[in-house]
Amino acid sequence: MIRTAPHDTLSEPAPRIFYGWWIVAAAFLNLFCSTGVIYYGFPVFYPALVESLGFTRAQVTQGFLLGFIIVGLPFGYLAGLLIDRSGARRVILLGVAFIGLPLIFMGFMNKFWQYEILCLFEVLGYVFAGPIANQVLISQWFRLRRGRAMGYAYLGLGLGGVFAPPAANFLIHTFGWRYALEAAGTLILLVLFPVGFFVTESTPADMGLLPDGTIATSAPPLEKTSDSSMTISQAIRTANFWFILAGSALVIGAINTVIQHFILFLQDHGHSRTTASHFLSVLLASSLAGRVVVGYIADRFVKKNAMALFYLVIGAAIPLLFLADRPLAAWSFAVTFGFAMGADYMLIPLVTAECFGVGSLGKLLALLIMGYSVGQWVAPWMAGKIFDTYHNYDLAWKIIAACGILGAAAIYTVRVPPSLSTAPD
Numbered sequence: 001m002i003r004t005a006p007h008d009t010l011s012e013p014a015p016r017i018f019y020g021w022w023i024v025a026a027a028f029l030n031l032f033c034s035t036g037v038i039y040y041g042f043p044v045f046y047p048a049l050v051e052s053l054g055f056t057r058a059q060v061t062q063g064f065l066l067g068f069i070i071v072g073l074p075f076g077y078l079a080g081l082l083i084d085r086s087g088a089r090r091v092i093l094l095g096v097a098f099i100g101l102p103l104i105f106m107g108f109m110n111k112f113w114q115y116e117i118l119c120l121f122e123v124l125g126y127v128f129a130g131p132i133a134n135q136v137l138i139s140q141w142f143r144l145r146r147g148r149a150m151g152y153a154y155l156g157l158g159l160g161g162v163f164a165p166p167a168a169n170f171l172i173h174t175f176g177w178r179y180a181l182e183a184a185g186t187l188i189l190l191v192l193f194p195v196g197f198f199v200t201e202s203t204p205a206d207m208g209l210l211p212d213g214t215i216a217t218s219a220p221p222l223e224k225t226s227d228s229s230m231t232i233s234q235a236i237r238t239a240n241f242w243f244i245l246a247g248s249a250l251v252i253g254a255i256n257t258v259i260q261h262f263i264l265f266l267q268d269h270g271h272s273r274t275t276a277s278h279f280l281s282v283l284l285a286s287s288l289a290g291r292v293v294v295g296y297i298a299d300r301f302v303k304k305n306a307m308a309l310f311y312l313v314i315g316a317a318i319p320l321l322f323l324a325d326r327p328l329a330a331w332s333f334a335v336t337f338g339f340a341m342g343a344d345y346m347l348i349p350l351v352t353a354e355c356f357g358v359g360s361l362g363k364l365l366a367l368l369i370m371g372y373s374v375g376q377w378v379a380p381w382m383a384g385k386i387f388d389t390y391h392n393y394d395l396a397w398k399i400i401a402a403c404g405i406l407g408a409a410a411i412y413t414v415r416v417p418p419s420l421s422t423a424p425d
Contacts, residue, residue: 019204020141024149026199027134028156030092033188034099034130035159037123040284041184044168048177049115059112063119070375071123073370079127080136080366087202088362089139095129096192098122103185109177129192132369136351136362140203143211147303147350151295156348158288162281228359228369235364240355240414247410248348249372250403251311253379254318255344257400258337260380269325279330283338290342303350308412310343314396315404321397348372354416379403 046060082091102125109115133155142149171180226279235241243253262283266276290310297306317337323329354365383396 002252011039019201019207019209020149020211020213021332022199023141023201024153025073025135026195027137027153028056029191029195030096030129030134030156031131031153032156032160032163033192034095035157037164037184037188038099040161041164041168044165044172045177045181048172052177053110053115055112055115059115063116063414064123065377066116067119067123068227068373071120072127072373076132076366076370076373077363078366079132079362083133083136083362084360087206088133088140089115089196089200089202092133092137092200093193093196095127095133096189096196098125099129100125100185100189100192100418103188104182106185107182114123118267124173131345131349132362132365135346135365136358137200137202138351139349139358139361140328141211145212146308146353147298148295150346150350151291151293151298151342154291154342155288157345158284158291158342161284162288175314178339190212191195203248215306229359229361232360232363232367235356235360236367238355240416241364243410243414244348244351244355245368245371247307247311247407247414248368249375250407250410251314252344252372254314254400254403254407255341256376257379257383258318258398261383261387261393264329266324271330279334282331283334283341286335286338287344289348290339292341292342294343294347298347299348302416303347303354304414306417307343307347307351308408310340310347311404313340315401315408318397318401318404319421322394351414353413355414 042064049060051053079091098121102121106115106118109118125135135150138149138153139146143288168180170184174180175183197332201207202300230238259280262280263276271279289322293308294310314337317333317340320329320336324333348368349361349365353361356364379400383393383400386396386399
């Protein structure tokens with residue numbers, strides 16, 4: 001595959017396959033490993049850590065929780081700053097090292113303090129090579145097809161969630177948890193480093209292109225989005241920024257609460273652990289379809305309205321959990337909630353770019369991710385506290401349903417400046 005820039009001629013035709021789709025494939029792999037594997041696959045290792053190293057259940061989750069508090073919040077903004085200054089490619093490569101190497105070193109750990117330190121580096125890798133950098137990457141390469149491209153890239157996150165748990169379980173049972181962690185870390189390095197070095201380019205300008213595949217010298221230049229982009233200080237003084245932050249924090253908190261407590265909740269309602277796992281698999285598989293459909297909808301309608309609609313469905317699906325002892329209701333919830341969950345992270349950068357442009361998108365997304373990460377981890381903790389007090393999730397589900405509806409209302413309230421909106425293709 002040749003990645004040389006096109007010659008400076010006015011007559012050279014555009015390439016048959018826009019290179020931006022290779023960027024989408026690279027982002028797909030980045031999200032598959034950095035988010036899908038770590039977020040959904042790593043909990044499979046928890047029982048082994050409890051049995052082999054004597055960690056408590058609180059300790060095995062404490063590593064990543066502390067990581068997001070200590071590292072995720074301050075370094076999230078640093079990642080956005082580095083992306084806007086140096087490009088997403090370098091930041092992603094740095095993140096890949098922080099993801100793969102700590103996994104390998106975890107295969108040799110024996111003490112809890114070692115686990116905590118390695119978790120900090122894992123979170124650092126997630127911050128650098130995860131959603132922030134890849135959202136900016138896609139937003140730089142696409143305008144008219146931005147929603148579709150983001151949807152395809154975020155299939156990596158969903159497929160990582162579907163593939164990682166059974167794969168990790170197979171490796172643990174076949175080779176042991178230490179070799180399984182070392183194999184996972186090595187595989188991530190072997191896949192993502194070549195992709196980052198030989199495929200990823202931070203912007204289409206690096207290859208003489210403009211977003212969506214226009215050759216800069218063969219067509220009248222498109223209006224540069226960055227010319228009308230807001231600075232970060234301008235953006236955070238707008239109501240739009242705070243509506244996006246509040247809406248995403250409420251809804252992503254609701255989503256993560258369901259993900260973290262779903263299997264335990266279904267077991268409380270008479271389903272076996274195997275059946276509960278099947279429900280979770282269906283939920284995650286449904287999210288794959290949602291990501292593709294959401295991308296197409298976002299390209300054809302106002303993006304913030306599409307985001308509000310899917311967020312509303314998330315909140316409206318929660319009451320089905322009160323009938324979870326009935327298989328039909330449980331299946332209906334898994335399919336509906338999972339499908340709407342496809343809009344979780346991928347519409348946030350689309351709406352943010354639509355409102356503020358891409359000039360400071362890295363820093364803005366870093367601030368938003370830092371903000372909604374609070375909701376993402378506080379909400380499941382709150383649901384656990386409610387269960388410990390009342391021995392059921394009824395109040396938690398009512399609060400989570402309200403969060404989904406309020407989040408949808410906040411996003412619908414966003415007003416997109418006409419100068420920064422893009423027309424559908």
